[in-house]
Amino acid sequence: MTIDWTMIRTGDADTLHDTIVVIAGWMIPLDPQAGRADYFLLGADEPCCGGCVPRNPSMSVEVQAAVPVALQAESVTLRGQLVRLLDDPAGWRYRLIDAVLLERPAVPLRSFSRRAFLASGAALGLTACAPGRFAGYTETQDNATPVAAGNDKPTWQAPAGTLTIDMHTHAGRVIVSRDPAIGARRPFVPLAKPMRAGGMNVVCLAIVTDTTVTRVSDNRKRFEAWREPEPGELYALGQTEFQRAHQLIEREQMRVVTNAAALSASGALGPCVIIASEGGDFLEGRLDRVDEAYTQYQLRHLQLTHYRVNELGDIQTEPPVHGGLTDAGADVIRRCNALGIVVDVAHGTYDLVKRAADTSTRPLVLSHSALASHPGARSRLITPDHARAIAGTGGVIGVWPSSGTFKDLHGMAEGVKRMADLVGVEHVGLGTDMLGFISPPVFRSYEQLPDLASALLLAGFSPAEVGAILGGNYRRVFEASVG
Ligand SMILES: [Zn+2]
Ligand SMILES: [Zn+2]
Numbered sequence: 001m002t003i004d005w006t007m008i009r010t011g012d013a014d015t016l017h018d019t020i021v022v023i024a025g026w027m028i029p030l031d032p033q034a035g036r037a038d039y040f041l042l043g044a045d046e047p048c049c050g051g052c053v054p055r056n057p058s059m060s061v062e063v064q065a066a067v068p069v070a071l072q073a074e075s076v077t078l079r080g081q082l083v084r085l086l087d088d089p090a091g092w093r094y095r096l097i098d099a100v101l102l103e104r105p106a107v108p109l110r111s112f113s114r115r116a117f118l119a120s121g122a123a124l125g126l127t128a129c130a131p132g133r134f135a136g137y138t139e140t141q142d143n144a145t146p147v148a149a150g151n152d153k154p155t156w157q158a159p160a161g162t163l164t165i166d167m168h169t170h171a172g173r174v175i176v177s178r179d180p181a182i183g184a185r186r187p188f189v190p191l192a193k194p195m196r197a198g199g200m201n202v203v204c205l206a207i208v209t210d211t212t213v214t215r216v217s218d219n220r221k222r223f224e225a226w227r228e229p230e231p232g233e234l235y236a237l238g239q240t241e242f243q244r245a246h247q248l249i250e251r252e253q254m255r256v257v258t259n260a261a262a263l264s265a266s267g268a269l270g271p272c273v274i275i276a277s278e279g280g281d282f283l284e285g286r287l288d289r290v291d292e293a294y295t296q297y298q299l300r301h302l303q304l305t306h307y308r309v310n311e312l313g314d315i316q317t318e319p320p321v322h323g324g325l326t327d328a329g330a331d332v333i334r335r336c337n338a339l340g341i342v343v344d345v346a347h348g349t350y351d352l353v354k355r356a357a358d359t360s361t362r363p364l365v366l367s368h369s370a371l372a373s374h375p376g377a378r379s380r381l382i383t384p385d386h387a388r389a390i391a392g393t394g395g396v397i398g399v400w401p402s403s404g405t406f407k408d409l410h411g412m413a414e415g416v417k418r419m420a421d422l423v424g425v426e427h428v429g430l431g432t433d434m435l436g437f438i439s440p441p442v443f444r445s446y447e448q449l450p451d452l453a454s455a456l457l458l459a460g461f462s463p464a465e466v467g468a469i470l471g472g473n474y475r476r477v478f479e480a481s482v483g
Contacts, residue, residue: 003082005044008094009058014193017084017253022102023061024077027069036068042078042096057093066098077102086253086270156453156466158199163267164449165471165478166203167398168276168303168346168367168431171446172248175208175435176240178215184240192252195271198449201471202257202266204274204301204342204367205248206436207241209234209282210308221438222317222378225308229281235289238282242275242297249273256298259340260479274478275299276344278436279306285328290335300482302336303344303367304329305352313352317378324351330359337361340482346398346431350386362481363395365474368431370405370415371422381405384422391423394480396473398431401443408442413455416469425465429474 002022007013013021025042044059062085063078080099085092158164172191176184195203213229216222249256255272257263266272275298283289293299304312304325312329314320325333325348333356336343344365345353356364372381382397390397399416406412420428430452432443443452449470456466 005059008044008061011093011193011196013082013094014084014196015190016082017251019082020079021082021096022077022079023096024075025061026075027063027072028060029071034071036070038065038068039063040065040069040071042076046075060092062092062095063099064095064097066100069099069101072101084253086255153451153454154457156450156457156463159464159467161267162467163201163263163471163475164199165274165429165474166200166432166434166446167365167396167429167474168206168278168344168400168436169203169434170206170208170278170436171203171432171434172205172252173435174205174241174245174248176211176237176244178211184244188248188251190252191248192254192271194446198446200271200446200449202263202272202274204276204474205245206276206278206301206303207238207245208278208306209238209241210279210306210310212237214307216438223307223438224317232284234281235284238277238289238293241277241282242293242299245273245275246297258298258300259482263475263478274301274342276301276303276342278303279308279310279347280304280312280329280332281306281308281310283311283332285311287328287331287335290332290341291339294339294341299341300478301342301344301365302332303346304332304356305345305347307347314349315347316349316380317347320349320351324349324353325355325359330355333359337481342478342481345390347380350383350389353386353389357389357393360393362393363477364390364393365396365398365429365477366390367398367429368400368433368436369397370399370402371419387419387423387427391427394427394477396427396429396477397423398429398474400431400433401441402433402437403439403441406442409448409452409455410458412442413452413459416456417459417461420461420465420469425461425468426473426476428469430470 003013025044026046028041028043028047029037040063041060042063078096078099079102080096083095083097085095173189177186213227214223214225217224255269257266257272257274280302305315309315309318309321312332313325314322333343337360342365343360344367345356346367369380369382371387375381387397397419399419401412406415416428453466
């Protein structure tokens with residue numbers, strides 16, 4: 001398709017990664033005297049002089065031509081394969097490879113003096129044409145500055161060094177389809193682009209390994225297990241889903257965070273992922289599979305249970321069978337502590353949480369829920385005591401955006417406030433469970449993150465507290481657990 005420079009500037013062209021595009025612009029060669037070049041920049045604007053070569057990555061694209069192209073003074077139209085670049089040493093965001101010229105204007109390139117050209121820093125980049133406007137463009141800065149809000153609502157300016165982290169998500173549509181005709185062929189949806197647009201740095205991307213044995217009940221609009229899995233079935237599903245998570249990450253050119261140092265660096269790397277599993281069902285009770293997932297698939301966040309009463313313990317949405325955490329569940333927690341995996345007790349019963357808190361030597365996470373004074377039977381909401389048990393480990397509770405709990409982002413922010421008033425703001429986080437709800441939640445895209453931050457400010461949190469809720473608190477637990 002034909003793209004324009006707006007798509008380059010806004011990053012909308014990210015969705016065209018690896019596709020053939022047509023784009024018009026001005027050729028800016030490294031050596032204007034050469035006559036032909038197979039490597040040059042394509043700029044949005046006509047170069048005004050040798051000393052004014054654009055190096056703004058939003059206004060130029062690196063080009064590798066299929067064959068050397070005669071240099072042109074007029075604008076040209078190129079067709080090639082667009083590649084979105086991450087962490088490019090010269091700072092470029094896009095490259096056009098195997099490019100061919102579609103138009104050949106007769107006028108040859110106006111001659112810059114070679115001296116002026118070299119002095120311009122055009123050899124991929126020393127000085128900028130308009131430093132006040134373009135210098136200092138970085139991914140980090142982009143991410144740290146939320147989209148400006150309207151006049152009527154405050155804009156959150158992330159304090160320096162803040163990382164925003166979603167404790168629980170299925171974004172990118174990583175989970176296989178329950179429809180066997182689709183299964184693991186389910187198409188992904190973009191993840192990095194909305195993260196970038198909203199300023200979300202890191203997401204805990206959760207696979208699910210009970211999907212094939214759970215379903216949405218007809219009348220109650222909730223998930224339930226409906227059959228026993230075959231031996232090996234959920235292990236195989238785990239393999240498939242871990243592989244899908246890594247396929248998505250590769251497709252989106254994202255980075256996997258596996259330790260505290262990588263997490264610290266993630267702000268400068270663009271959108272990053274912590275590999276997580278919602279449910280330890282793929283373990284099928286085998287402790288060695290925790291090690292296997294840690295090593296083979298970089299698992300760093302394990303939620304013990306989901307919608308099936310598994311080998312590790314009881315769940316909120318079914319009557320208790322084990323009296324809480326099983327001995328196998330306690331062994332898994334100790335193994336996670338030893339290896340460096342965050343332990344998540346979302347979906348587990350209060351009894352499970354109490355034994356988990358006694359067992360774990362690291363803070364616990366309860367990644368997605370909300371507070372209720374008297375949750376109904378099979379509710380996923382938690383009581384004040386349930387929440388205090390997590391906070392007592394130094395852990396974090398992720399407040400979710402369920403539309404069954406909150407009517408909008410302001411309601412959600414008030415829910416965060418109630419949780420913080422109960423357990424302390426240092427124990428509250430964000431768990432969007434994106435693409436995990438039956439009904440659309442009140443937070444549906446990372447592009448809404450500035451609006452959520454704004455709602456948290458309006459709910460009475462300081463900018464630093466908003467930073468703690470939107471990532472700092474989970475970061476503390478990750479560092480304490482993973483090292
Ligand atoms: Zn869940
Ligand atoms: Zn989920």
